[in-house]
Amino acid sequence: MSTTVIDIPSDSPFGIENLPYCVFSPVGHAPRVGVRVADTVVDLAATLLDPVFAEPTLNAFMAQGLPRWKEVRRQIVDLVTSDISSTAIHPVSEVTLHLPIAVADYVDFYASEHHATNLGRLFRPDDAPLMPNWKHLPVGYHGRSSTVVVSGTDVIRPCGQRKSPENADPDFGPSRRLDIEAELGFVVGTASRMGERIDHDAFAEHVFGVVIVNDWSARDLQSWEYVPLGPHLGKSFATSISPWVVPLLALEAARIDTPIQDPEPLPYLRGQQKWGLDVDLAVEWNGHVVSRPPYAQMYWSPAQMLAHTTVNGAAASTGDLFASGTISGPDKNQRGAFIELTWGGSEPVTVGSETRTFLEDGDTVTISACAPGPGGTRIGFGDVHARILPATPVRR
Known part of the structure; x- marks a missing residue:
């Protein structure tokens, strides 16, 4: 041999x-x-x-x-x-x-204060940018596990109801404001029973590893449907993940404190262990880097996300995937969604020799990530990439 x-x-x-x-x-x-x-x-x-x-x-x-x-x-x-x-x-x-896990369940959070503040200013310019609950709990929505796909899978432009501000009624058609969300995803390995809670400091006993996530978003569908119950068709059509699952055991050198949390979270969201992560991402649009989101800026940690997910007794299953929500920093070139980067489409960005606001058919997006390892090494996550295909024609 x-x-x-x-x-x-x-x-x-x-x-x-x-x-x-x-x-x-x-x-x-x-x-x-x-x-x-x-x-x-x-x-x-x-x-x-x-x-x-x-x-x-x-x-x-x-x-x-x-x-x-x-x-x-x-x-x-x-x-x-x-x-x-x-x-x-x-x-x-x-x-x-291939897709590395059989996804049991999928939850997406909204854990970046910078992202939540930017969207609040865009969507509610006359109100406070953060909702009253935002600094008391990790806000999230329940996604669709059946449309989690591995990197390299083409994404078909979704259709749905859209309502422009100038129109009295909605119409139906392909999304005109197709967007990305650069995120990290956390994969549950060890399950918990219904009625159990996973303590903040038991995070590493349950979470196996980390992937890069692109939670594709149709902003026009989302803005019409999300009041009062939250995202549905604007999010459920595709979520892409990287094929490499970086073990949590490989990220010891990347562990840091989260930003200061004020007010202090309730006891079930506190612990002795620090689970902020120093991970740097890069977003490429048609081969050009347009953003470098820093995960170190995330307000809520993944340990707090998992503790919150199970505090009501909801069971965690092997293969559960929960994502961080869009990763954004304080600077414009650190914004992890194009709705932020282009400020709702009012500030187009240069992508090579063209300008863009939202995704066009044929566009490709690649998100990569890396973190510090022991002894000055670097931990690579690989990347998650996909191409946008035209919407499927609707049969009348």
Whole structure:
């Protein structure tokens, strides 16, 4: 049997400090679980020989819990730093990457004070930008798990009811204000029972890893439908996630305090552990970087989001995905949604040789992310990308 040692450049964002998981298929083979090392994918079904790695999703492995996640991480480090079977190693460029989890449930939050303030000023110019509840709890909405798709999946422009301010009645048609939301998503590995609450400081016992999220938004559909019950068709048509699930265990060096929270949150939203994260994102529109949102600015932490999600006794399931909401900083070039970046369409941005306000058919968006790792290394998340296709014709 031929063996080799994987060449891991010292500056690779996918070194042994990271080891993100994926579900992939080599040419002619069924999907299985792998781990990325530098520019290769290591087949865990062929090397660690646990049946969970032959599954087409990460769910069975994630359900094994934190002690097992730590044990496997140690095994992978030993595996990839010594001789390994050449047949278990595949160049990233030669495999197909799949949706890494079977999404059980999807919740999207609204955790950036800068984003919420900007939208408040846009939508309610004569009122306070933040609603009275915003600094007391992580605001969120329940999304649609069936339309969570992996990076590279085309997004079809959605149709729905739209109402322009100058018109008395709504009409129907393709969204004219198609937008993005640059976010991070958190994947639940260890479930909880109905009636249980997940404590703030139990976050790492339940959350397996992190992905990049683009929560596509049809702003014209959303603005007409969201009063009084919240987003529905303006959000449910597509949510894209990156194929690499960065283990929470790889992000120890990225943990920071959240910004000062005033007023102090209620006790169930407080804990001893800090779960702010120093993650930098970049948003490319047709290949041009237009924004660099900083996750470090997020007001509510993912530990607070999960604590709030379960405080009423709602169960968490293996494969649950909850996202941060749009990541925006205080500066214009840190805004993670085009509705903010173009200030509702009134301030077009230059994208190469063209100007844009909202997405046009054929546009592509790529969101990437990285974080500090131990010893000055960098942790890469890869990217999530997609192209916009025209709306599907409506049959009369």
